Amino acid sequence: MAFSLSTAQSSALGDAALKRSNWSGLIEAYRPYLPVTQSTPVVTLLEGNTPLIPVPRIAEIIGKGVRVLVKYDGLNPTGSFKDRGMTMAISKAKEAGAKAVICASTGNTSAAAAAYARRGGMNAFVLIPDGYVALGKLAQALLYGAKVITIKGNFDVCLEIVQEMAANYPVTLVNSVNPYRLEGQKTAAFELVDNLGDAPDWLCIPVGNAGNISAYWMGFCQYHQQGKCARLPRMMGFQAEGASPLITGKIVTHPETVATAIRIGNPASWEKAIAVQQASQGQFNSVTDSEILDAYRLLASEEGIFCEPASAASVAGLLKVKDQVPAGATVVCVLTGNGLKDPDTAIKHSTSQYYQGIEANTTAVAEVMGLNN
Numbered sequence: 001m002a003f004s005l006s007t008a009q010s011s012a013l014g015d016a017a018l019k020r021s022n023w024s025g026l027i028e029a030y031r032p033y034l035p036v037t038q039s040t041p042v043v044t045l046l047e048g049n050t051p052l053i054p055v056p057r058i059a060e061i062i063g064k065g066v067r068v069l070v071k072y073d074g075l076n077p078t079g080s081f082k083d084r085g086m087t088m089a090i091s092k093a094k095e096a097g098a099k100a101v102i103c104a105s106t107g108n109t110s111a112a113a114a115a116y117a118r119r120g121g122m123n124a125f126v127l128i129p130d131g132y133v134a135l136g137k138l139a140q141a142l143l144y145g146a147k148v149i150t151i152k153g154n155f156d157v158c159l160e161i162v163q164e165m166a167a168n169y170p171v172t173l174v175n176s177v178n179p180y181r182l183e184g185q186k187t188a189a190f191e192l193v194d195n196l197g198d199a200p201d202w203l204c205i206p207v208g209n210a211g212n213i214s215a216y217w218m219g220f221c222q223y224h225q226q227g228k229c230a231r232l233p234r235m236m237g238f239q240a241e242g243a244s245p246l247i248t249g250k251i252v253t254h255p256e257t258v259a260t261a262i263r264i265g266n267p268a269s270w271e272k273a274i275a276v277q278q279a280s281q282g283q284f285n286s287v288t289d290s291e292i293l294d295a296y297r298l299l300a301s302e303e304g305i306f307c308e309p310a311s312a313a314s315v316a317g318l319l320k321v322k323d324q325v326p327a328g329a330t331v332v333c334v335l336t337g338n339g340l341k342d343p344d345t346a347i348k349h350s351t352s353q354y355y356q357g358i359e360a361n362t363t364a365v366a367e368v369m370g371l372n373n
């Protein structure tokens with residue numbers, strides 16, 4: 001079907017809407033900032049360009065005229081920000097002639113690697129910790145056609161194995177130690193600046209392997225150098241208390257948290273993350289599982305935004321350090337993944353009223369609704 005807009009129509013549509021309707025993936029959108037050439041085969045599912053959504057109820061809790069928005073990266077094609085890095089890593093792997101890729105994953109990397117690898121005509125091998133991957137993520141990796149291998153060990157152990165495999169076998173490593181991953185992920189910072197007109201005052205972000213916080217900072221710094229933003233944000237990283245090596249300064253051998261996507265005891269980008277915290281005058285803090293779950297329910301029930309538990313760590317963290325937020329500041333919390341990834345945790349930790357097995361008649365239904373007197 002032929003469809004084109006007149007100039008008048010397109011200006012009525014507005015720049016943002018036009019950009020959305022013409023979106024052809026983040027590599028095309030930010031090509032001058034990325035290590036690709038005309039001969040790089042772009043493997044894309046039109047990732048990126050995710051919404052930046054105001055969360056007024058959360059802003060109200062903080063008060064002081066603070067504006068809070070969430071970058072809902074759970075709306076990427078496979079449901080997490082990992083797609084941003086994967087479009088780059090897989091495109092570059094294909095350019096280099098790779099036939100197969102490998103990764104260790106707490107779940108989302110495996111889903112993204114599987115989808116993009118198969119899209120690019122390559123095989124994907126994914127190693128995940130046995131019993132600690134959310135059901136939706138496992139379902140994705142399997143259906144996208146990866147070879148899924150569960151390991152009797154945590155993520156950190158899986159990462160050691162895949163690094164060794166990639167060094168000794170013809171498989172390309174696509175974990176965030178692959179520099180192209182961070183190149184792709186930095187585009188989320190570009191989108192924030194493009195949306196807000198400047199960088200936010202604070203960026204609150206969940207931290208596991210610390211690749212994403214490092215990537216955002218790289219993006220903000222590059223845009224700043226290009227004069228696209230006047231300021232740089234304070235980078236506020238949040239880890240789960242049971243997996244908080246960046247706060248304690250020590251490797252955690254047995255990380256534990258309900259937020260499985262950040263259940264990491266020895267972050268691959270540890271030094272990078274410390275450098276980001278220092279350069280941005282930011283902070284690392286930890287949040288408990290119960291704070292994470294409170295923020296998780298709050299986002300869903302008060303703002304209509306369903307993210308996964310790890311993502312809610314950014315909002316839990318903001319609420320925890322709310323007294324430090326400057327009056328009138330603009331704060332962005334990154335919601336890294338979609339709540340649908342982990343239905344078990346949602347149902348287990350829901351506090352909503354849930355009536356099961358009610359008789360199939362209006363009297364019985366009215367009764368549980370509280371409408372009978």
Ligand SMILES: *Cc1c(COP(=O)(O)O)cnc(C)c1O
Pocket residue numbers: 080081082108109176206207208209210211212213261262308310311336337338
């Ligand atoms: C991977 C992931 C994180 C952690 O990102 P890092 O780059 O490892 O710090 C957080 N949340 C979700 C949903 C993820 O998939």
